[in-house]
Amino acid sequence: MPRALRELPTVDLDGVTTARRVIVVGSHADLSAVLTRLLREDRLDVEVAHVRRWGSARRALRGTATLVPLIRDDTGAVITQAGYWLPPSEDATTIVGEATVDDTLLFDGEVTAVRVEPIDEMPGLRAAVLSPRMRPRRWITGRAVQLGTTGAMVVRDGAPGPRPVRRSTFYRHFHGWRRVG
Numbered sequence: 001m002p003r004a005l006r007e008l009p010t011v012d013l014d015g016v017t018t019a020r021r022v023i024v025v026g027s028h029a030d031l032s033a034v035l036t037r038l039l040r041e042d043r044l045d046v047e048v049a050h051v052r053r054w055g056s057a058r059r060a061l062r063g064t065a066t067l068v069p070l071i072r073d074d075t076g077a078v079i080t081q082a083g084y085w086l087p088p089s090e091d092a093t094t095i096v097g098e099a100t101v102d103d104t105l106l107f108d109g110e111v112t113a114v115r116v117e118p119i120d121e122m123p124g125l126r127a128a129v130l131s132p133r134m135r136p137r138r139w140i141t142g143r144a145v146q147l148g149t150t151g152a153m154v155v156r157d158g159a160p161g162p163r164p165v166r167r168s169t170f171y172r173h174f175h176g177w178r179r180v181g
Helices: 012-016 030-042 052-064
Strands: 022-027 048-051 065-068 071-074 083-087 095-101 104-111 115-119 125-130 140-142 144-156 164-170 177-180
Touching: 012 030, 022 030, 022 052, 030 048, 048 052, 052 164, 083 095, 095 115, 095 125, 095 140, 104 140, 104 177, 115 144, 125 164, 125 177
Parallel strands: 022 048, 048 177
Antiparallel strands: 065 177, 071 164, 083 115, 083 144, 095 104, 095 144, 115 125, 125 140, 144 164
């Protein structure tokens, strides 16, 4: 724990909804879990700071909150770094289907994978088909990205979903979140 934060009270995930400002010390998956809880409890007015490096602890304490787009999926889970659509099993090397970003076709057919990232400005997210080396090809920005497929695994900030899906959507929630830093 950074020295600047040691004297602060700690709360579990249930306690974040009673705070005015929450400082998350941990991974993007930890930050996503906190934002998902705040979203489900309708408490997006809570200011949230994310400390990944020790030098950012003071900024988390004193920084000003800025409203940024909140990107979620159709299950209500928030992503803060990246979401992926990956092949449905270890035996598969591609996903088959069609994806669009708003009204723009992202792909139709077979692709290695897709990466979806939140961006700080409107419209809120960007998506790209990944090359076989898992590098983005061409980013397309939009408010929402939708996939229809024969099967794909959804990975949210490093956490894989429980089973393959046939449909998936990431989109900008109508309220943003208050990021400190």
